[in-house]
Amino acid sequence: MSADYTLLLQTIRQWVSVSEREEPILSDLFERRYVPANDFFLREGEVCRYVGFVVEGLLRYYVLDDGIEHTYDFSPERNFTCNYESFLTQTPSTRFIQAIEDTTLLIISYDNLQQLYARLGEGQKFGRLVAEELFVGMLQKLTSFYRETAEERYDTFMRSFPQLQERVPQYVIASYVGIKPQSLSRIRAQRAGKQY
Amino acid sequence: MSADYTLLLQTIRQWVSVSEREEPILSDLFERRYVPANDFFLREGEVCRYVGFVVEGLLRYYVLDDGIEHTYDFSPERNFTCNYESFLTQTPSTRFIQAIEDTTLLIISYDNLQQLYARLGEGQKFGRLVAEELFVGMLQKLTSFYRETAEERYDTFMRSFPQLQERVPQYVIASYVGIKPQSLSRIRAQRAGKQY
Numbered sequence: 001m002s003a004d005y006t007l008l009l010q011t012i013r014q015w016v017s018v019s020e021r022e023e024p025i026l027s028d029l030f031e032r033r034y035v036p037a038n039d040f041f042l043r044e045g046e047v048c049r050y051v052g053f054v055v056e057g058l059l060r061y062y063v064l065d066d067g068i069e070h071t072y073d074f075s076p077e078r079n080f081t082c083n084y085e086s087f088l089t090q091t092p093s094t095r096f097i098q099a100i101e102d103t104t105l106l107i108i109s110y111d112n113l114q115q116l117y118a119r120l121g122e123g124q125k126f127g128r129l130v131a132e133e134l135f136v137g138m139l140q141k142l143t144s145f146y147r148e149t150a151e152e153r154y155d156t157f158m159r160s161f162p163q164l165q166e167r168v169p170q171y172v173i174a175s176y177v178g179i180k181p182q183s184l185s186r187i188r189a190q191r192a193g194k195q196y
Numbered sequence: 197m198s199a200d201y202t203l204l205l206q207t208i209r210q211w212v213s214v215s216e217r218e219e220p221i222l223s224d225l226f227e228r229r230y231v232p233a234n235d236f237f238l239r240e241g242e243v244c245r246y247v248g249f250v251v252e253g254l255l256r257y258y259v260l261d262d263g264i265e266h267t268y269d270f271s272p273e274r275n276f277t278c279n280y281e282s283f284l285t286q287t288p289s290t291r292f293i294q295a296i297e298d299t300t301l302l303i304i305s306y307d308n309l310q311q312l313y314a315r316l317g318e319g320q321k322f323g324r325l326v327a328e329e330l331f332v333g334m335l336q337k338l339t340s341f342y343r344e345t346a347e348e349r350y351d352t353f354m355r356s357f358p359q360l361q362e363r364v365p366q367y368v369i370a371s372y373v374g375i376k377p378q379s380l381s382r383i384r385a386q387r388a389g390k391q392y
Contacts, residue, residue, distance in 0.1 A: 050353070085335050088328050124320035128313070131327035132284050135334065139281050142338055 004032065004055045008106050011078055015129050016115045016122035025058050025119050029112040035059075036051065037129045041081060041097040048086035048093050054079050057103025058167055062175065064093050067138070071176040073102075074130055074161055074168070081105070100168060152188045167175040200228065200251045202304050211325050212318035225308040229301045231255075237277060237301070238294040244282035244289050246303040250275050252297025252359050253362055258371065260391050266390055267372040268341055269331065270357055270364070272297075277301070296364060328369050349373045350383045 001009070005026055012018055012026075032106040033052065035041055041049050041059055052059075054058075055075045061073040075081035075097075086093040090110065108116065117123040144156050154177045158165065199385070201222055208214055208222075215336065227246065231237055237255055238244050248255075250273045257269040257279075271277040271293075283287040286306065304312065313319040340352050350373045370377040 085332055088332055117321070122320075124318075124324050125313070128320050128324040128327055131324055131331060135327060136281055136284055136333045138331065138335065146342055 001027070004104070004106055005030070007055055007078065008053050011032070011080075016120070016126045018122070022059050022120055025116065029070070029116050030108045033107045035099040035103045035105065037099050037102050037130070039099055040104075041099065042083055042086070042093055044096055045092050046084040048107055049090075049092055051082040051087060051113060052105035052107045054081055055104045055106060057099060057105075058101045059064060059097050059103060060168070060172060061095055061097050061098050067144060069175045070145070071172050071179065072166055076161075076164060076167075077101060080105040080130070084138075096115055100172065121184060150179050150183075151187060158191070180181055197223065200300070200302055203251055203274065204249050206278075206323060212316070212322045218316055225312050226302040226304045228296050229303045231299045231301065233295050233298050235295050237288055237295065237299075238279055238291070239243060240290060240292055243281075243286055244279040245286075246274055246305055247278040247283060248301040248303045248307060250258065250277055251300045251302060253301075254297045254360070255293050256296050256326070256368060257291055257293050257303060258294050265371045266341075266374065267368050268337055270360055272357075272360060272363075276326070280306040280334075296368065304391070316342070346373050346379075347383060347386070354362060354387070356386060359368070 001023060005023075008026060008030065009018060009023060028052070033050075035057070041052060043066060052075075054075050056077050058077070059075045059081050060071050061075075062069045062071040064070075070091050079099060083093045083095050083097065086095075087110065091125075113127075117127045120126065144153065148156060154173075157173060161168070168176075168183060171181045174184045178185065179182065179187070197219060204222060204226065205219060214222075226249070229246075231253070236263070237248060240260060248271075249324075250271050252273050255271045255277050256267050257271075258265045258267040260266075277293060278292065279289045279291050280286075282291075283306065309323075313323045317321065317362060340349065344352060350369075353372050354370060355384070357364070364372075366380060367377045370380045373380065373383065
């Protein structure tokens with residue numbers, strides 16, 4: 001089993017147990033995909049046909065509203081990525097998922113994911129736990145997105161993604177906070193003394 | 197098996213199969229609860245410790261924002277009810293779930309629900325499918341709540357709950373639409389010609 005699949009297996013095993021005998025199911029059902037920096041894993045208007053597992057790299061999620069990008073989430077390595085709403089309903093996405101860095105993924109199609117749920121002893125449990133975590137995470141993201149001030153959003157970014165501060169371009173951080181890039185330095189200066 | 201449990205079983209079987217041998221598991225794990233009209237299934241600040249299945253009656257969900265009630269959902273008979281976010285994380289609820297009519301429920305505790313997932317052959321699958329549907333439904337509700345005009349919200353109510361128009365008090369419909377009760381008749385008149 002290659003290092004990519006070992007990483008995927010380790011991650012799934014944080015949720016449920018996978019026996020040694022079940023390990024080959026993963027390489028049966030996932031395939032490798034490479035997305036160069038600035039290219040898209042998913043565009044607005046496309047149906048999200050795959051769930052991706054980020055082996056290496058970094059993706060961001062954003063919506064385009066009157067020509068303005070609003071970044072609302074990131075998926076670094078060892079995380080799953082997809083527009084879960086578009087994926088579950090197999091309807092066109094209203095969001096973009098874009099690579100910020102050259103990104104290598106293991107991807108699984110909708111049909112193969114149903115197979116994964118059925119073939120792994122704890123596959124359905126894995127699906128339940130992921131769906132539950134995504135439900136809670138999405139509510140927290142939406143509450144932050146709609147209700148927080150720019151200063152609070154900046155704090156949310158620093159607290160949620162402490163390891164990404166050096167990897168995310170300034171204009172993307174600004175689009176997460178909901179301000180113009182030139183306003184970011186003001187908030188940065190103001191927050192400089194704060195511990196995260 | 198009483199009529200209440202037969203209704204619950206029918207509803208679960210719309211999602212997954214439950215064998216005859218498994219039927220007693222339901223009466224082991226669920227218990228009966230009665231909530232008179234205007235009383236609460238869940239209050240803001242309380243942890244949601246139960247998922248309820250509505251056998252008879254009607255509940256509404258609302259948030260209180262600066263003293264104003266914003267109704268955002270309803271659970272009539274044959275539907276499950278809970279604040280899923282509070283339930284999953286076992287943290288205090290930011291919402292209210294109130295009975296609009298005298299309501300009879302079968303309720304299941306957090307621990308018993310984990311048992312249900314484990315003891316039913318398709319229990320984990322049931323949990324996954326419910327979590328997935330709640331995820332999609334919650335996104336649609338939030339998008340409607342934050343983005344629609346009063347007219348669109350009224351249409352959403354009529355389309356989403358056609359069978360509840362006579363059962364929901366006017367002030368609750370107004371709090372769903374996001375307007376004062378006295379403004380509701382204007383929208384009603386305007387929409388009167390529209391087919392739902």
